Amino acid sequence: MTDAPLLKVRDVSKFYGARIGCRNVSFELWPGEVLAIVGESGSGKTTLLNCLATRLMPTSGTIEYRMRDGQMRDLAHMGEAERRFLMRTDWGFVHQNPADGLRMAVSAGANVGERLMAVGQRHYGNIRATAGDWLRRVEIEVDRIDDQPRAFSGGMRQRLQIARNLVTSPRLVFMDEPTGGLDVSVQARLLDLVRNLVHDLGLSAIIVTHDLAVARLLSHRMMVMKDGQVIEQGLTDRVLDDPREAYTQLLVSSILQV
Amino acid sequence: MNAVSTELATYNFAYLDEQTKRMIRRAILKAIAIPGYQVPFASREMPMPYGWGTGGVQVTAAILGPDDVLKVIDQGADDTTNAVSIRAFFKKVANMAVTTKTGEATIIQTRHRIPEEKLTAGQTLVYQVPIPEPLRFLEPRETETRKMHALEEYGLMHVKLYEDIARNGHIATTYAYPVKVEGRYVMDPSPTPKFDNPKMHMSEALQLFGAGREKRIYAVPPYTEVVSLDFEDHPFEIQTFDKPCALCGAENVYLDEVVLDDKGGRMFVCSDTDHCEDRRDHGHCGTMLAYDKETAR
């Protein structure tokens, strides 16, 4: 852990015309830290995530990122080329629907290898070896390396998407409902995998989820959003075990117990 | 001849009106200024269907002068339908000199081949291009491919080659093999065999590419670096042929397979018909020709 934040977010707002996407969100994310953004559909959590990941331009506010050289850079003032380079090297983005984050018509190996080729790797054998290595890490049989993801199950696709994102050793990964749409047993496997990868690689991550169990398992810290605003934030177990706000108490008390 | 010219009095020289030619020339100049970059242009309806060379024809029409000598080839041949029709078209609408000899031509319009004879300074090669975008089959969004070109994000091109090797053990792309032009833009050389790719590199002739349906023009100016993409451990290679041309005995040329009968008889001959004829005129002789002569005797 270093003593400087990786991401500094100040007063970020996004309006869709008169409608509020998210409003006045501020926080800092530190290296190795996992932040969960929770809230129900329409609370603005995905809008916020997309603003942070520069997939949407915020209406106001600043987002600064500490580059590998240690400099804090305002993402809005970065050129598009540099921003896109950042996105495919130092960042990852895991979509809820793996089809949005994968190339469904090319093989698993090429899906994982694409980022390597994008940063200039030109040795087929090495690229393939690295891809195979990553398939193993996300528990996909290496003999599936030449299969297309359309032949994969939902859980495998999601794991492939994660491998594809992590192959360049990013420092920050955004995840949008990574376990949404998966069976419970498949979810558990994925959560365990993500938890270990985050720990082993020292990743920072921002995870949007409506599932408080996912937040508890994966995150150190969480933010609760309602109507576009962060209404409560803090240590994950404190927010879940001792919620202060009425809405958070409602959310926590609405969890089904098994 | 006279009757023909009066009949065509309503057409401008080389079919297109001067304003259109000017528009196309501007696109060509821009394309030459930015080697490999696809310049959009207002492609016109031509009196032939798309896929028959409407892009190439418009480029040729825009650069033709009365003193030019035009050669048209289709897969290397001067005598196939497409080549004959386009040659006849320009003869009619520009009333100009045409040839089948590579060395005599100032402008060569081509579909899918580069002549075997080395092109020289002052010559222009005009390619007919069906799909100008090399990234198209991997990324269907035009907005995205343009951005990728703008930002030089070409990792995807290697994804395609990776898939080739993964599936076939080697790079199986044999035509429309992607190249990088002057270290900047990745370009589709049109569906020429990869055999011809090295001829594009540092060519003395100007190379222009026209895609009529897709409304794009791009160019490789003379003496420009054109490098075929590859992997360090799977370097770019051109096709090789076991035997020389059956008619003229030429080696190190691109050959077409010709089926002779329904008993499996076949021969391999030069795809460049002019090159083949020229060699035969100079006394070169392949196995098949020698055999023919034998039996004739």
Place this chain on the structure above:
Amino acid sequence: MATPLVVSEVAKSFTMHLRDGVCLPVVSDVSFSVKAGECVVLGGPSGIGKSSLLKMVYGNYGVDGGQILVEHEGRTIDLASADPRTVLAVRRVTLGYVSQFLRVVPRVAAIDVVAEPLVAGGELPASARERAEAMLARLNLPRELWQLPPATFSGGEQQRVNIARGFITDHRILLLDEPTASLDIKNREVVVDMIEEKKRAGVALLGIFHDEDVRTKVADRIVDVSAFSPRRAA
């Protein structure tokens, strides 16, 4: 002697928004401290707020006022006002907690659940596992269970995994929330021994023990939580 844990004038209430915002006071003006090598036991009838108090000290519950001061890497940190990052750092290095129930992580083997705090602290997985095995053996957890995820274990087995996980580290402060509740006599004795060892090692322990036998064996001092409860007046 060093005093790694000081609780000063801490107050806590719950506001139940789902019940028309009714405010339930839990404790107020809580002040006590735990010295190194000492085991302080929170006493008082059930429901008086012992468990809540322990959770406040761990940072799991927020507080309304007061300070919770811990010695962490040569500095004094107020957990009541520290940011989440600091709380996590204190938990990783200084402050351990054995809860009543094991929060099970899917798919993770018992041995790895136990070794995890060591690995998180930077120890190599192999040596962490070795120490975890020693802990589980000492607590008499059948060897064939070690490689299984504890989700399907009995209450007592889960409890022992939990204790092993809590005691394996070298934290200077250890919080114990009824660690012996579902154990048999033999294993209760093991835990008592382990607590004694921690005391000898200079660890400050704060715990809740309902079992009188265990309590009298380990407690150096009992802090009566009912003295801080609003119910004392009632």
